[in-house]
Amino acid sequence: MRATSSALENGYRHLDTATVYGNEAEVGRAMADSGVPRGDVFLTTKCPPDWAGRELNTLQESLDLLPTDHVDLWLIHWPGAGSVNADMWQAFVGAREAGLVREIGVSNFDATLIDEITAATEVTPAVNQIEWSPLLFDASVVAEHRSRGIAVEGYSALRGGTLEHPAIVEIANRLGRTPAQVIIRWHLRHEVIVIPKSTRADRIRSNADVAGFTLSDTDMAALDGLASS
Ligand SMILES: NC(=O)c1ccc[n+]([C@@H]2O[C@H](COP(=O)([O-])OP(=O)(O)OC[C@H]3O[C@@H](n4cnc5c(N)ncnc54)[C@H](OP(=O)(O)O)[C@@H]3O)[C@@H](O)[C@H]2O)c1
Structure with a gap:
């Protein structure tokens, strides 16, 4: 919680959490204590594929812990097997339509998996959050996201x-x-x-x-x- 509080004090307005990090309540407390208006913070959380079939319950738990009535970005944390990704993505589309999340995306997906969920739903992820640094740079990865209109978000x-x-x-x-x-x-x-x-x-x-x-x-x-x- 101290790291999030310090980040908010120092002008950070983008917070990245996840169901599996187990720290959504702490992030929520730091946001509340900071006095920074909710509308000034871009808040991301993520749903693991293990929770497939109960995505909206998982999202509601995140919203209750944070607590907030929406997140700005909700990500499938990593790919699941078989039809799990397309089924989850359909639930994500529903959450966006219900106004519980502003944008939806994925994490640790490759272009093939992205194309599969896009084909199944006709909805392209807004973001793919992937491990990224100069030591991992690959111009073709940037290009394949750009050509699909997907923002690359780097972690680590x-x-x-x-x-x-x-x-x-x-x-x-x-x-x-x-x-x-x-x-x-x-x-x-x-x-x-x-x-x-x-x-x-x-x-x-x-x-x-x-x-x-x-x-x-x-x-x-x-x-x-x-x-x-
Ligand atoms: N989607 C995914 O699968 C996934 C996976 C991993 C992470 N993430 C997200 O990405 C965010 C950042 O990733 P991350 O924590 O892996 O890595 P990171 O931000 O790349 O690195 C954090 C590490 O770097 C150190 N550090 C930070 N600033 C430094 C500086 N100026 N000089 C020297 N050391 C510095 C930190 O140590 P100190 O704390 O001691 O400064 C910490 O050990 C996470 O908060 C998480 O939300 C997502």
């Missing part, structure tokens, strides 16, 4: 050795920035949504302080090339 941007990678550290040192700031700026230049997380107030502040610098085309190309180097 600061994990997997990104913060210690010599090329990222070199760019950060040269620009007088932290490696985390370089990675976050790189996402923004690619128009990929980024959701960095920290339990430390100093890092929460500095991770948000990325407006005052840019990455050159040369640095962007170097970062883009790390996945294949």
Whole structure:
């Protein structure tokens, strides 16, 4: 709860939680204590495929815990097997039509799975939340989402050795920035949504302080090339 409170105090307005994180009540308390109006916060939660068949109950539990009358984005947390995804997606479409969620999306899906649920419902996910960082960059993944009108939202941007990678550290040192700031700026230049997380107030502040610098085309190309180097 302290991390969410600190994030809200420091201007963050995008909160990402999930049924399986078990922290929706804490996120809700932090939102209430912050005094930030609900309408100023973009709130995401997620439903795991294990809960297929009782999606709307799961959503109602999330809404009760948070507590709120809607979330801004509801995601299928990861793909299930067989027809589970299409069935869940149909329930997600119903939740959006009922006004319980503003937008619906998926997480950890690939293009084939996305096309399956889209074909079954004629509704394309607004977002796919996937693991993403310079070390995982793949232009074709960005392109296949863009061509379908799906926003890419990256998670674990600061994990997997990104913060210690010599090329990222070199760019950060040269620009007088932290490696985390370089990675976050790189996402923004690619128009990929980024959701960095920290339990430390100093890092929460500095991770948000990325407006005052840019990455050159040369640095962007170097970062883009790390996945294949
Ligand atoms: N859809 C999915 O399947 C999925 C999976 C994983 C995560 N997520 C979502 O993505 C969000 C973020 O992902 P994440 O927690 O995996 O990773 P993250 O934000 O990439 O990294 C968090 C880690 O980086 C450290 N850190 C943060 N800022 C730092 C800085 N400036 N310098 C050095 N270290 C820093 C944090 O440590 P300190 O706390 O000590 O600062 C923490 O260990 C999560 O909150 C979750 O909502 C979604």
